[in-house]
Amino acid sequence: MSDSPIRHPAFRRLVAGASVSSLGSGVAPVALAFAVLDLGGDATDLGIVVGLYALADVAAVVFGGVLGDRLPRTVMMVGSSALAAVSQGVAAASLIGGWSSLPLLAAVGVVNGALGALGNPSSSAITPQTVPAALLARAIAWRRIGQNLGVVVGAGLAGLLVAWAGSGWALALDAASFAWAAACFARIHVPALPATVRTGLLGEVAAGFREVMRHTWLWVLIGQAMLYHLFYGGAQGVLGPIVVGRELGRPAWGYALSAMMVGFVVGGLLCTRWRPARPLYVGTWFLGLTAAFPLAMAWSDQLPVVLAGAFVHGFGLEVFSVGWDLSIQENVAPEKLSRVYSFDMIGSFIARPVGLALTGPVAAGVGFHAWLAVVGLVLAASVLAAVTVPDVRRLQRRDSEHAYA
CATH class of the missing domain: 1.20.1250.20 (MFS general substrate transporter like domains)
Known part of the structure; x- marks a missing residue:
């Protein structure tokens, strides 16, 4: 049997974690939109919440790149996913428990945007460490297929979850997807990269x-x-x-x-x-x-x-x-x-x-x-x-x- 990316345990765990995380990411925007509306917000409020997420994402991504080259990439992926599970879990609990607010959802959005920015460069960069070089093209394609299918399934579930169980439980599924991803990423074992030359944050960004x-x-x-x-x-x-x-x-x-x-x-x-x-x-x-x-x-x-x-x-x-x-x-x-x-x-x-x-x-x-x-x-x-x-x-x-x- 010819070799396949799926036969490599590190790659299987990477795809499993990334795909389930993408499923949660497909649910989250719909759940968040209805959560803001249920709390009395309007389109402007929703725009502010989503905009703060995007702003935190852009602001933190350079730091994610530097840390992803300094530290083991699995550490960045596990840490960002685990903390995102906690922060999204807080938002879910607040909605389910009836003590949520628009400022709380905005604050959670900022935290999750920053955490995603810290982990995403490492997640993208780790694929070559999980498979032999000859399988890299197929590995990239299969990983993207898994993530795209995750988004499709998540988007399809989102409306049903919000209608049947409410926005809080839909966000709870997103929190669980982050926890699952962290567990999968923690089991990825890959060769260490060459040590980088430390020249300070600005020096490494410039490099x-x-x-x-x-x-x-x-x-x-x-x-x-x-x-x-x-x-x-x-x-x-x-x-x-x-x-x-x-x-x-x-x-x-x-x-x-x-x-x-x-x-x-x-x-x-x-x-x-x-x-x-x-x-x-x-x-x-x-x-x-x-x-x-x-x-x-x-x-x-x-x-x-x-x-x-x-x-x-x-x-x-x-x-x-x-x-x-x-x-x-x-x-x-x-x-x-x-x-x-x-x-x-x-x-x-x-x-x-x-x-x-x-x-x-x-x-x-x-x-x-x-x-x-x-x-x-x-x-x-x-x-x-x-x-x-x-x-x-x-x-x-x-x-x-x-x-x-």
Whole structure:
């Protein structure tokens, strides 16, 4: 029997913990939204609670990258998951017990945002330590499939849990998912990384930044990701529910998001078998398919067209994401990997809140359909610009150990 990532115990435990944690993460936004409303809050209050979470996430992620390269990554993953289980458990208990408040939920959001930022760079960077180098591409694909399925199941359960048991019990499931993840991560045993040179927090952050800037393909595509989140974040989070809900009915928006998640899973399954020689270049072309969803919403009022656009968006984004993770993990020195991932996360998500805030006013001025078309064209143009970069075109996959250079 040929070797498989699943045959390696460390990888199985990583996938089990990450997938169950993703299930809880699929439940949490729905539970939190209804918890805020049940406490008398409105859309502004919910925006504040969610915004504080995002702000804490961005503020702490650099520290997560430095600590993930200083300490054993399992320590960061276990610690952040265990503490998140406690903090989310407090929020759940407060709702179930009837003593919750909006400030308490906001404070828990800040804590959980910071904890996620501290643990996520280590979680992303540890995959190469759990499997032989030749299995890394398939390991990345299978891990992403598990996490995407977790989100799908969690999102599907969320509404039922809130309706049947209440927001508090739904958040209790999220707390339990963090505890499960911590237990799985605690059983991961991987070889230690080379010791890093301690130059102080700012020095180590600067070293991570220099590593990003050393690879042209890396900083170019982080910049492209900023454009993606700046434009597409508002298209999905603000305009999509309005346009699709108004023209096709509110259930249609749920169907569209489900179709996108199916695209993620199908794209991941393809990547478990397909091994292009230039995964970053090929993946970047597939990233151009993300333009299909906003363009479908802009130009069609037919449900099959919107669903097809959503599916193609998820499919293309997943093929790119696997090639992106593989390229980072094969070409960045292991002792700098967490810091590089922290800059990737900052670059990817710092623009999203800005896009969410600006989309409504801008789209109101130019028209919702016109702005969705602009979003689709910007996504396509940014991909066409990225594939002209020589380093993006030439980067080859590497299957040997010590592949970073």
